[in-house]
Amino acid sequence: MKVYLNGNIVDGASAQISIFDHGFMYGLGVFETFRIYEGHPFLLDDHFQRLQKSLVQLGIEWRYEKKKICAILEALLYANDLQEAYVRWNVSAGVGPLGLHTGDYEEPTTIVYMKPIPSYMPAEKQAVLLQTRRNSPEGKQRLKSHHYMNNILGKRELGQNIGDEGIFLTKEGYIAEGIVSNVFWVKNDILYTPSLETGILDGITRQFVFTLAKKEKINVVEGCFFEDALLEADEMFITNSIQEIVKITKYKEKSFSFNDGITEKLQKQFNDWKTKLWSKGELG
Template identity: 90%
Template sequence: MKVYLNGHIVDGASAQISIFDHGFMYGLGVFETFRIYEGHPFLLDDHFQRLQKSLHQLGIAWSYDKKKVCATLDTLLCANGIKDAYVRWNVSAGVGPLGLHIGDYEEPTTIVYMKPIPSFMPTEKQAVLLQTRRNSPEGKQRLKSHHYMNNILGKRELGQNNGDEGIFLTKEGYIAEGIVSNVFWVKDDILYTPSLETGILDGITRQFIFALAKKENVHVVEGCFFEDALLEADEMFITNSIQEIVKITMYNGKSFSFYGGITEKLQKQYEDGKTKLWSKGELG
């Protein structure tokens, strides 16, 4: 794998960062994962506007330059010999003194990882309830940051079955999100999903689903819901930027049917936009 590291394309096996990088030492870093379809980085503007906002909250100097970002991605695609890719764009605080630092970081470390998309990506999964509870965000709102221990504990509880997704509840017992996904369900032609008040990540695909639902005249309700809402649902699906929209065929013994339903309508709209859209705003 060829990666981008602070302005250079290098072999991943030989790439190095300082042991004093505060992204490594204290978790001060955020990232975006997204897909490139036939050379097009889907929803790039939405991803990088969130990245820039998150870095600003952490006091890390970085600004989105779309032209430079696209040039970097094109160079990395060429170096890896691919046109369709999984991308992780990672920005950490950079080198700092030993000890907690309260000032701004002016020289962040930027790493861009890229790999081919697997030939098979599941469009259906089963989901189970995790005993591990979703932790609270470190700040006012959850960032897509280096703090991943809660997700790792959930993944270890789930085990090696990649055909399943684990669903977190909050400490209050509200439905939160999947280990690496946002959760949606349908009841009586209304689309439901947990609100940000539960401490979930405001996923870029989550936001895109809201825009698609509006285009399809589907009413969306965000809120705090107990697990019974999933067990009474007509449809259930999860989303993230790599797996897209994944149907949940069964959750804790409850099976779901999708033929002609809202999930399939959203999947069709998603498919139509992924080789051309830069932002959800382009849906009008």
């Protein structure tokens, strides 16, 4: 794997960062994962606007320069001989003193990882309730940050079956999110999903689903819901930027059928736009 590291494309096996990088020492870093379809980085603007806002909260000085970012992505595609790719764009605080730093970070570390899309990703999954509860965000809202212990504990509880996705509840018992996904369900032609008040990540694909739902005149309700809502649902699906929109066929004793319902309608719309859009805002 060829990666981008602070201005250079290098072999991933030989890439190095300082042991004093505060992204490594204190978890001060955020990242975005997204897909490139036929050379097009889908919803690039949305991903990097979120990244920029997150870095401001952490006091890390970094600016979204679209032309420069596209040039880096094109160079990495060439170096890795890819047209379709999984990308992780990572910005950490950079080198700092030993101890907690209260000032801004002016020289962050930027690493861009790129690899092929897995040859097989399930189009359908089963959802499994986790006993591990979703932790609360470190600040006012959840960032896509280096703080992944809760996710790792959930994944270890779930196991390695790629056909399963673990579902977190909050400590209050509200439906939160998947280990690496946002959760949606349908009841009586209304689309439901947990509110950001539950402490979940505001996923880019989650936001895009809202845009598609509005375009299709589908009513969306966000709120704090207990687990019974899933057991009473007509359809259920999860979303993330790599797996897209994935049907959940079973949750506990409840099986879901789709039959040209809302999930399949949203999947079709997603497929129609994934090689074209830079931002959900282009759909109005």
